[in-house]
Amino acid sequence: MDYETVFVRKGRGTTLSVLFLLLLLLVAIWATMQAIQWGREQLDPPGEQGAAINLTLPPGITTKGISDLLEDYGVVPDARAYEWYVRLKGAPLFQAGDYTFHTNSAVWEVLEVLKDGPRYVEQTLRIRVTIPEGLTVRQIINEIDTIEDMPFSGAEFEAEMRMQHVVSNYAPSPSAMPSGAIEPYEGLLFPDTYYLGPDSTPEELLTQMVTR
Incomplete structure (x- = not known):
């Protein structure tokens, strides 16, 4: 009995599918890798630590505060990533006080600073x-102009408010606030005793007053 060899030709549509x-698989892999890389950079930004920031x-103060x-001063790149990491891993107990951080820090470097506790500041240098x-x-x-040895004037404090770089969580968003206005700060500057250094x-x- 003779057998006939039959070749089946695959359809072009199957190959295209x-x-x-x-x-699609390659795009999904690329997108996943990009997301992972982005997440890593929010927790550990590329490059070395930068300038010292005294806060x-x-x-x-809450974790969100x-x-x-930290984000406002460039210590960490993303506040939400810091919150997520702290809630997942837990944060060390820390004391209120003065801390020296550095810009462009990894989240764990910030937590190490908090763990070490506030830096000592000579009382004679505190205003x-x-x-x-x-x-x-x-x-x-x-009132600021009446304080002895104040490192800045009331006019400079007013100018900082008018720039609206620092706003309370309870204030309207900067885009909704009149440009250069100080009225939105009414009732949001917490009355208390604050300690400043000569610099x-x-x-x-302002940051201390709106985050209390």
Whole structure:
């Protein structure tokens, strides 16, 4: 009995389908790798640590308050990534006080600073800034000018507010605030006693007051 060899030719459509599926697989792998790399860079940004940043962590500050503060000063690239890592891994107990961080830090480098505790600051170098209750923003600005050895003037503090670089979580978003206005800060500058150094900036005091 003779057998006839029959060759079956694959359809062109089948080949295109396989190629399309392979392309989708490659795109999915690439997107996954990009997402992983992005996540790593939010936790451990590329490059070396940068300039030293002195920050005061007030009593009762929350994880969100710390993460926002660190992002505002460029210590960590993304506040939400810091929060996610801390909630997943846990954060060390820390004391309120003055800390020296560095810009472009990994999350675990920040946590190590918190674990080590606040740096010691000579009391003779600390400037006591007491903001009484019931003052308006304008009265707070005037009060700053009455404080002995204050490292900046009330006018400089006002200028910092008008730039709207630092806003309270309870304030309207900067895009919704009138440009250069200080009125949105009314009632959001916490009355308390703050301690500054001779090189402290208006932004440092404003950050403390809106995050209390």
